[in-house]
Amino acid sequence: MTLWEVNLLPATGETDREARALERAAAELHDAYAAGEAPILAASARGFLIGAPSADDATIDRIVSELLADPVVERPLAGRMGDIDLAAPPAELVQRVGGSPIGLLHVLPKPGVMDPVAGSAEGAIADLGVAEPHVRSLRKYWVSGVTQDRLEELAMRLLANDAIEQVVVGPLAITSLDAGEDHAFELKHVDIAGLDDEGLMRLSREGQLYLQLAEMQTIQRYFADQGRAPTDIELETLAQTWSEHCSHKTLAGRIAYRDERGERRFENMLKETIFAATNKLREGWGADDWCVSVFKDNAGIVRFDETDNVCFKVETHNHPSALEPYGGANTGMGGVIRDTLGTGLGAKPICSTDVFCFAPPDTPDSELPPGVLPPRRVIEGVVAGVRDYGNRMGIPTVNGAVCFDQRYLGNPLVYCGNAGLIPHDKSFKEPQPNDLIVAIGGRTGRDGIHGATFSSAELTSESESLSGGAVQIGNAIEEKKVTDVLLQARDRGLFTAVTDCGAGGFSSAVGEMGEEIGAEVWLEKAPLKYRGLSYTEIWISEAQERMVFSVPDDKWEEMHALCEAEGVEASVLGRFTPTGDLKLTFHGETVGELPMALLHDGRPPVVREASYTPPATEPFSPPAKDDYTEDLLKILGSLNVASKEWVIRQYDHEVQGGSVIKPLVGVQNDGPGDAAVVRPKLSSRRGLVISCGINPRYGEFDTYRMAASAIDEAIRNAVAVGADPTRLALLDNFCWGDCERSETLGSLVRAALACHDLSLAFEAPFVSGKDSLNNEFSYLGAGGEKQTIAIPPTLLISAMGQVDDVAKCVTMDLKRAGNRLYAVGLTRDEMGGSHLALVQELAGGEAPAVDTDLAKTVFAGVHAAIDQGLVASCHDVSEGGLSAALAEMAFAGGLGVDADLSTAPSEGLTTAAVGLLFSESNSRFVCEVASENAEAFEAALGAAPHAAIGEVTATDHVAITADGAAVRADLAALKEAWQAPLRW
Numbered sequence: 001m002t003l004w005e006v007n008l009l010p011a012t013g014e015t016d017r018e019a020r021a022l023e024r025a026a027a028e029l030h031d032a033y034a035a036g037e038a039p040i041l042a043a044s045a046r047g048f049l050i051g052a053p054s055a056d057d058a059t060i061d062r063i064v065s066e067l068l069a070d071p072v073v074e075r076p077l078a079g080r081m082g083d084i085d086l087a088a089p090p091a092e093l094v095q096r097v098g099g100s101p102i103g104l105l106h107v108l109p110k111p112g113v114m115d116p117v118a119g120s121a122e123g124a125i126a127d128l129g130v131a132e133p134h135v136r137s138l139r140k141y142w143v144s145g146v147t148q149d150r151l152e153e154l155a156m157r158l159l160a161n162d163a164i165e166q167v168v169v170g171p172l173a174i175t176s177l178d179a180g181e182d183h184a185f186e187l188k189h190v191d192i193a194g195l196d197d198e199g200l201m202r203l204s205r206e207g208q209l210y211l212q213l214a215e216m217q218t219i220q221r222y223f224a225d226q227g228r229a230p231t232d233i234e235l236e237t238l239a240q241t242w243s244e245h246c247s248h249k250t251l252a253g254r255i256a257y258r259d260e261r262g263e264r265r266f267e268n269m270l271k272e273t274i275f276a277a278t279n280k281l282r283e284g285w286g287a288d289d290w291c292v293s294v295f296k297d298n299a300g301i302v303r304f305d306e307t308d309n310v311c312f313k314v315e316t317h318n319h320p321s322a323l324e325p326y327g328g329a330n331t332g333m334g335g336v337i338r339d340t341l342g343t344g345l346g347a348k349p350i351c352s353t354d355v356f357c358f359a360p361p362d363t364p365d366s367e368l369p370p371g372v373l374p375p376r377r378v379i380e381g382v383v384a385g386v387r388d389y390g391n392r393m394g395i396p397t398v399n400g401a402v403c404f405d406q407r408y409l410g411n412p413l414v415y416c417g418n419a420g421l422i423p424h425d426k427s428f429k430e431p432q433p434n435d436l437i438v439a440i441g442g443r444t445g446r447d448g449i450h451g452a453t454f455s456s457a458e459l460t461s462e463s464e465s466l467s468g469g470a471v472q473i474g475n476a477i478e479e480k481k482v483t484d485v486l487l488q489a490r491d492r493g494l495f496t497a498v499t500d501c502g503a504g505g506f507s508s509a510v511g512e513m514g515e516e517i518g519a520e521v522w523l524e525k526a527p528l529k530y531r532g533l534s535y536t537e538i539w540i541s542e543a544q545e546r547m548v549f550s551v552p553d554d555k556w557e558e559m560h561a562l563c564e565a566e567g568v569e570a571s572v573l574g575r576f577t578p579t580g581d582l583k584l585t586f587h588g589e590t591v592g593e594l595p596m597a598l599l600h601d602g603r604p605p606v607v608r609e610a611s612y613t614p615p616a617t618e619p620f621s622p623p624a625k626d627d628y629t630e631d632l633l634k635i636l637g638s639l640n641v642a643s644k645e646w647v648i649r650q651y652d653h654e655v656q657g658g659s660v661i662k663p664l665v666g667v668q669n670d671g672p673g674d675a676a677v678v679r680p681k682l683s684s685r686r687g688l689v690i691s692c693g694i695n696p697r698y699g700e701f702d703t704y705r706m707a708a709s710a711i712d713e714a715i716r717n718a719v720a721v722g723a724d725p726t727r728l729a730l731l732d733n734f735c736w737g738d739c740e741r742s743e744t745l746g747s748l749v750r751a752a753l754a755c756h757d758l759s760l761a762f763e764a765p766f767v768s769g770k771d772s773l774n775n776e777f778s779y780l781g782a783g784g785e786k787q788t789i790a791i792p793p794t795l796l797i798s799a800m801g802q803v804d805d806v807a808k809c810v811t812m813d814l815k816r817a818g819n820r821l822y823a824v825g826l827t828r829d830e831m832g833g834s835h836l837a838l839v840q841e842l843a844g845g846e847a848p849a850v851d852t853d854l855a856k857t858v859f860a861g862v863h864a865a866i867d868q869g870l871v872a873s874c875h876d877v878s879e880g881g882l883s884a885a886l887a888e889m890a891f892a893g894g895l896g897v898d899a900d901l902s903t904a905p906s907e908g909l910t911t912a913a914v915g916l917l918f919s920e921s922n923s924r925f926v927c928e929v930a931s932e933n934a935e936a937f938e939a940a941l942g943a944a945p946h947a948a949i950g951e952v953t954a955t956d957h958v959a960i961t962a963d964g965a966a967v968r969a970d971l972a973a974l975k976e977a978w979q980a981p982l983r984w
Contacts, residue, residue, distance in 0.1 A: 003081040003174065004060045007045040007140060008074045009090055016092075018044040022141065025158045038100060040145035043093040048121060049081070051134040051177045059130060067124050087171045089142040097144040103151045105141040106168040107160045112446045112530065114473035114544065123567075134177040161373075163324045164473065183532050187591055189229040192220050209239035218604045233536040233584055233592040240504035240540055241511055241599045244773055250739045250748075251771050254605055257749045259612040266749075273752040274732060274766045277759035290727065291765055292427055298339040298500060299347070299420070300767025301427050302729050304802065305686055309427050311347050312690075312800045313339040314355075314417035314731050316772040320472065321414040325373065325381025330474040331544050332416040333389040338500035340420035341483060342547065344427040346490040346498055347420030349393070349483070350656065350680045354386050354400040355692060355796050356647075357413035357735075360639060361404075361982075369410065369779040369787065378412050385474075386416065387650040392476035393483070396659055397651035398676035399690045403794075404639040405697075410777020410789040413735050415796050419690060421680045426490055429497035431513050431550035433578040437521065438556070439501070440563055440570040441482040442545035444538055445529035447472045478545040478568075485566045486547060494555045494562070501546035506573070507539050509548040514576050515600050520583040521574035523591070535586040550576060608739070612746035614702050620831040620845030622914050629967045631918070632887060633977040634839035635880040641835060642981040645670055660687055660806045661721055666813035670979070671892020674720040674876050675801075677809050687809065689801035691717035695879075697833035699793040701847035703747040707754035707795050708850040712922040714799035715762060715859060716876045720925060722809040722866045723801030725859040730759065731798040732769040737776050737790035747793050755797075761852035762859075764799075810866055812875035814893030817954035819872055820934055821897065823882060823904040824946045825858045825924030826851075829915050835879050836918035848922045854945075855923035861944035862925055870929060870937040877924035882949075883917040883960055883967050885926045890958050891975040899950030901962040913965035928952060 010016045019042040026040040048068060050060065060078055069076040079086050089102045109115045118135040125133040139159070146154055155167040195203065200216035203209070211219075219238055223230050240246060248270065255266045266272050275295055282289045292301040292309050299313035317332025333352065340349045359375040368374060390397045395418070489495060501509045506526070510519050523535045529543070551559050556572065563570035577583070582599065584592035595602075625631075635641055645664065653662045661677040664670050675691035693713030698706035711730065719725050732755055739745040759766055775791040803809060831837055832845035865871050873893070877885045882901055890897045901916040909915035926949075929937045938946065950960075958974060960967040 002051070002055070003177070004050045004055070004078060005081055005083070005086050005172070006048045006050060006060070006064055006068060006076065006078045007086060008047060008069050008076055009045045011073050011075045014073050016044055019141070022158060026154065038145050040143065041093065041096050042144070043090045043142045045140040047138045047140050048118070049136040049138065049174060049177060052125070052130050052132060054131050063125055063128065063130070066128070068121065081172065081174065093142055093144065100144045101148070102142050102144045103146060103148055104170055105143060105151060105155050105159070106172055107139040107155065107165055108136060108168065110164055110166050113164045114445060114447050114475065116473065116475035116477070119475065120477060136177050161324050164327060183534055185586065185589070187589065188232040190232055190235055191229050193224060193229065195220065207235070209235065211239055211242060212606065214604045214606050215242055218602065222598060222602070231592050233539055234594055236536055236540050237507050237511070237582070237592060237594060238599065240507045242603045243504070246504055246508055247603065248771055249603060250608065250745070250773055251734070251752070254607040255610050255745065255749060256607055257610045257746060259746065259750060260614060269749060269752060273756040274759070274769065277756045278765040278767070280760065281763055281765050291729070291767060293344070294765065294767040295769070297343050299343040300729060300731065301343065301422065302767060302800070304421070304680070304688070305684065307424060308681070309422050309424060310419060310680065310688055310800065311340060311343045311422055312417065312419045312729065312731060312798065313768050314353065314415055314733050314796065314798050315339065315770055316733060316735060317414045317416065318411055318735065318772050318775055321378070321382055321412055322410065325378045326385040327473045329382040329385030329414050329416070330389050331472040332414050333386045334474040334476065334479055334544055335500070335502050336416045336418045337393065337395065337479065338502065338547065340418045341486055342498050342500040343420065344422050345429050345495070346426065346486045347422035348487055349395050349418050349420050350658065351419050351676070351678050351690065352390050352395050352397045353417035353690060353692065353798065354397060355402070355415040355694060356382060357403045357405065357408045357696070357794060359404070359406055359409040359412070363406070363409065369777065369789070371779065372410055372777065375409065382412065382414055383647050383650060389474055389476045391652045393480045394655045396653045396655050396678070398653055398659060398678060399663060399692060401692055401694055402644050402647060403694060403696060405792055407789060407792050411775040411791050413775070413791065413794060415733055417798055419688065419800065431497035431517060431576050432552065433517050433576055435496055435550040435552055435576045436556055436572050437510060437519060437574040437576060438549040438551045438559065438570060439506070439526065439573050440485060440547055440549065440568050442475060442478050442543055443527045443529040443569065444533065444541045444543045446533065446537055446541060447543050449537060449541055472542055472544050474544045481566055481568050482545055482547055485563055485568045489559055489562055492558070494559045495549040495551045497550040499548055501548055503542060505539065505541045505543070506548065511582060511599055513548065513550060514582065515596050517576045518579035518581050518596060519574060520577045520585070523584060523586045525571055525573050527569055527571055535584070535591050539584065608745055609742045610745040610749050611742045612750045617846055618844035620837065620842065622836065622840060622842060622911065624911065625965060627966055628883070628917055629969050631836060631839060632880070632883050632967050633969065633973065635835045635884055636887060636974060636978040637981050638835055638839055639981055641879045641884065641978070643670070643672070643979045644982060645979065646982045646984045657682060661809055661811055665811040666892030667894045671813045672888055674717040674812055675723070677721055677803065677806055679806060685805045685807065687803040687806040689718045689721060689723040689803060691799045691801070693717065693797045694795070695833070696792040696794045697838070698847040699747070701832045703751040703793050704754040705847040705849055706793065707751035708758050709848050709922055710795050710797040711755065711758045711762070712850045712855060713876070713878055714797040715764065716923060716925065718799045718801040719859050719863055720812065720874045720876045722803045722863070724803065725863055726763065728764045728799050728801045729767045730764050732766055733796040733798070734771040735775055735791060735794040736771070736773050739773050751793065751795050758850065758852060762856065808867055808869065810871050810874050812873055812889055812892060814889050814895040814928055814952050815872040816930070817895055817952050819928050819930050819952045820948050821886070821899055821950045821952065822927045822929060822937070822946050823901070823924065823949045824862055824927055824941060824944055825877070825905065826854060826921065826945045827882070827904055827906040827909070827915060827919050827924065828921045829909045830919055830921045831914070834881070834918060834920045836914065848920050850922050857942065858923045858925070858944040861941035862927065865927070865937050865940040868936065868940055870933045870940055871927050872930060873928040875926050877926060878920060881918040881920055882926065886960060887958055887974045889926060889928070891971045891978070894971070896953035896955030896971065897950060897958045897960065898953050899960045901949055901960060903947045904949055905945035905947055912963035916962040917960070917965065917967065
């Protein structure tokens with residue numbers, strides 16, 4: 001087959017943005033890679049390799065002109081492979097470099113890696129009438145100023161990721177685009193009967209099963225009783241189903257817990273803490289229960305209005321994002337959207353969220369352990385991955401947060417969330433015996449092999465080479481087509497159940513759907529991306545954009561026709577058989593057969609020891625000052641507080657037309673909003689409020705207080721825009737280190753206890769959650785000793801609230817000069833983990849606690865005031881305390897502030913000025929109120945502590961005093977300090 005290469009270069013006069021980005025990045029590494037004093041200069045092109053049996057030069061010209069090239073901004077160059085003109089550097093670069101040598105680089109997806117651009121091109125070329133097109137995408141670079149022997153190294157450093165991409169220096173020598181060879185079937189058995197404990201664990205580790213010894217022993221005994229050896233697919237199925245990622249065996253397991261209050265034993269820690277709180281609340285509500293489905297579907301569902309419910313799910317995709325930031329985050333967002341689609345009989349995705357935890361972007365390369373990507377590269381890749389998936393699917397990304405800590409160096413955390421709208425009568429599903437097992441969407445490849453088990457393992461410096469296959473690449477356009485099919489099929493009643501094909505692939509999806517029935521799967525029926533996949537690879541692949549349905553026989557023809565009409569592939573993979581067993585066949589040969597009871601109930605109970613001892617409290621002793629202006633500027637400029645506008649601006653907040661309050665607010669739409677408000681139904685003014693709370697720094701003092709503070713923050717962010725605090729649903733996402741260590745597990749249990757206690761106190765049910773454990777990175781230090789970087793215990797709390805009329809909602813930016821400013825809530829001497837401590841490099845103090853009775857009073861009062869239209873602006877008080885909250889409100893609104901915090905309600909302050917200015921006590925707000933509404937506002941607050949602290953001024957500066965100390969700064973200086981750190 002003749003191969004053609006198509007290069008698309010920037011048109012004459014157009015900026016070569018890809019090349020300029022490479023030049024900027026290379027300039028930072030000039031000393032390491034430059035051939036001399038001359039700068040590193042480059043040119044770039046995006047390209048395609050095209051093969052088609054019936055194509056000729058005229059066909060390729062048509063493909064280029066009608067499909068591939070944008071004539072306004074691109075200049076195409078096409079020819080047969082080996083054409084010398086295709087390798088020649090652009091004249092513009094030749095002119096820039098003079099006579100300096102120019103090297104040629106190609107970056108291509110590795111064989112078998114998902115290539116969405118090429119897939120879209122193949123479909124479009126086929127639509128032109130070209131038979132059997134094969135396409136592969138590439139990126140091409142001409143580089144001058146780099147020594148020839150360092151070209152590939154530079155490319156791997158700045159242009160490619162070895163987990164999914166390959167670099168070719170010089171002209172391409174590709175002769176075929178075929179991927180894979182025909183699979184030679186061989187049924188494989190694994191002899192585990194004679195293995196001792198060490199042998200079992202070696203098999204678990206080297207086979208990437210990542211099961212514990214007791215689990216391997218249970219499997220060994222089961223097959224000994226059966227009188228046979230397991231097949232490879234049976235071992236893999238058990239490993240996927242029993243993985244931490246799929247079964248949550250630590251949080252849902254038996255734990256003997258000990259802390260300063262005594263000892264306690266859990267038979268199922270999650271059920272006895274977080275689940276128990278929700279169940280108790282629902283029992284108390286009786287007929288007024290507004291929860292619909294919690295902790296048993298892909299997302300939690302609550303009632304929204306008289307016809308529809310809403311659901312919400314937040315997932316993590318940490319390990320894949322550490323290896324391949326773009327693909328990991330991209331598929332993290334795609335996966336959580338599929339959770340929404342797979343909830344009930346299918347919910348329509350209406351908005352997304354994202355929360356990231358990174359190492360500081362300026363971390364020197366010299367401090368990077370082997371196998372760790374530079375943090376800035378991780379950040380840029382993760383943000384781009386989330387951006388591209390949400391934007392391409394037409395789903396607004398409306399809320400999130402970004403945290404920075406050096407301990408996220410080896411394990412960045414990537415939380416992706418999605419909320420959906422679902423009719424009341426479509427909120428539940430139940431596969432029926434003898435229904436067909438139908439898969440629709442993307443084809444199956446080797447991407448994502450061992451993804452579920454990989455997510456349960458500790459990362460090491462070798463993870464990229466060992467587990468690159470666990471990284472998936474997404475295709476948002478394919479998922480959008482799947483969404484369109486699913487929602488139409490739902491409304492036509494064409495299926496009885498649906499779930500996403502996520503961690504564990506078909507193994508988990510079919511295994512979960514058929515748990516109460518049984519299933520027979522015909523693996524050869526799965527459509528493949530390329531030849532050569534074994535039956536086991538087909539079964540456990542986590543290739544993206546796939547959904548699995550339970551379809552009655554008499555609905556299959558209509559379902560298939562609908563999929564064809566929307567250009568979505570659909571295949572019958574088997575049948576839900578009422579046998580209680582999972583049977584796997586390949587071309588008529590049985591390759592695996594396991595009882596569903598063994599898969600879902602056969603994991604051995606392991607009692608884990610957990611202990612927690614709160615760190616000793618040390619005094620917080622900041623130096624006394626008269627002027628704290630510089631401290632406030634440093635706080636606003638610290639990475640955790642600074643503007644995340646660079647991230648936010650890349651997301652579409654307006655698509656679907658329902659966004660009411662967006663992530664950035666104020667007169668210039670660049671102030672830090674507290675929560676998002678969207679209208680899921682444009683025919684209604686009823687709104688959905690989405691917020692979050694996270695502060696890992698508090699966990700260094702007490703993970704109970706950290707969890708409680710995160711819950712309080714999520715709730716107060718929602719209340720700050722107008723959400724009803726009596727109608728808030730919560731989601732938990734625990735990201736922890738190695739919970740095989742007693743103290744690490746103990747810190748997690750303590751956080752779960754806080755979730756239980758505050759859920760009951762606030763009457764805010766948890767409706768969904770997820771955990772990600774073993775977030776540690778190990779490598780060998782310079783002396784050959786093992787070094788481990790563990791993330792700080794990190795709990796994200798997401799909140800989903802409601803407002804009956806979005807017109808009542810408020811934002812945080814100041815609105816009018818002359819309005820009064822109120823501090824609402826009680827300020828205490830809680831400086832542990834504060835941002836003042838961070839910028840002053842001080843230790844000691846206590847992390848903020850939550851007084852739930854006081855908090856409920858404050859939340860109710862602020863909500864009543866907002867609901868009555870008495871509040872012009874409202875901002876929660878969090879990082880940086882009252883002074884930071886006032887500064888943010890001021891520069892967001894373009895108005896000044898004159899405030900005296902000495903009157904703010906407070907209790908037990910050691911140093912009044914420091915506490916009033918910078919304490920991060922929970923359950924507090926700053927409210928802006930028109931003078932004529934002041935009396936009614938104070939009445940609405942009821943018993944909530946409050947005081948007038950100043951007024952909004954028609955000036956360009958902020959002046960704050962507190963017990964003789966002061967902060968004074970121009971709005972421009974405050975805003976610049978806040979915006980500068982991440983202005984990329």
